[in-house]
Amino acid sequence: MACTARLWKVEYMPVSPPIATTEQSAGTESADRVADVLIAFAQSDKPLGVSELARRLSLSKAVVHRILQSLASRALVQPVHGDTTYSLGPAAIGLGTKAWSQLDVRTVAAPVLRRLRDRTRETATLSxxxxxxxxxxxxxxxxxxxxxxxxxxxxxxxxxxxxxRAILAFLPEHFVVEATQELRVTRPEADLDAFLTSLDRIRELGYGTSNNERNTGAASIAAPFFDSAGHVIGSVSSSGPAFRYSSTADDDHVAHAAQVVSAAEDITRGLAGPA
Known part of the structure; x- marks a missing residue:
């Protein structure tokens, strides 16, 4: 008896990737919102409130409020101005410091700082x-x-x-206002007019000085450096014991300050990259 073979055609259907669960989607959306809030703070030159964040991010005020409460509990943001607005908190600043340490600024600044240290024989710092x-x-x-x-x-x-102050002098006005308010609280005896005049002087000379100010017996000369867009992002200083720092009218001081300013300019050029 002849046997007839029968061929069966088997069709393989493509397997679709698993569909994200409602819980997964909600989690991703929540993470996106938190990230958007943090980025909004990073891009802002001033503290932000619930209404402003809700408007910028097209979120409800209730959602923004919950996010801010969560971030505040972790010190990623902190309330200012009577709890009506928020700014980045200590934990966010810590993250920023870590990020800075991993960026090119330290690499760019390293030879400049060494050169400044060798020329002045004083400690060179990067802020x-x-x-x-x-x-x-x-x-x-x-x-x-x-x-x-x-x-x-x-x-x-x-x-x-x-x-x-070398940084503050070149920041937007609201930074100066906030710093002045903080100075009034922490040092009620401070001469605020003299403080504001010192910022004008820094803008004029391109550098600032301090003597027996933050630390008794210490002195410093500092100049700002800028990113490729012209925004101040830090300062370089030459610091040492006050007894080795000349009067601001002294030729040695002028030469010392010129070296600090030159170092800051070198860092600015280095951050800008090849022309």
Missing amino acids: VLVGHRRVYLDQYESPQEVKMVVEIGPQYPLHSGASS
Whole structure:
């Protein structure tokens, strides 16, 4: 008996990727919203409130409020101006400091700082703006026995010290207003007119000085450096014991300041990249 073979055609249907569950989609959307809020703060030159964030991000005020409460509980944002607005908090500044340490600014600045240290024989420091605070990012210590050494990482206000004011002088006006208000609270005896005049002087000369200010017995000369768009992002300083720093009218001081300004300009050019 002859057998007839029968061929069966088997059709394979393409397998679709698994469809995200409602929970997964909601989680992704929530993460996106949190990221958008943090980015909004990073891109803003001023504190932001619930209404402003809701408008910018097309979110409800209730959603924005919940996100801010969550971020505030982790110190990623902090309330200012009577809890009506928020700015980046200490934890965000810590993240920013870590990010700065991984960017090219340290690489660009390293040979410049070494050269400044070698020429002045004083400690050369690199500071950057993180949020509304200044942070030391790097330093090259003086070879001399008596010297100035800074701590890398802590946050400093923008109103005190040459390194801070060299940055503040070139920031938008609301930074100056905020720094002035903070100075009034932390140092009620401070001469605010003299403080504002010192910022004008920094803009005129291109550098700032401090002597026995933040630390007794310490002095510093600092100049700002800028990104490729012309925004101030940090400062470089030459710091040491006050007794080795000349009067501002002295020729040695002028020469010392010129070296600091030149170092800051070198960093600015380095960050801009090839012409």
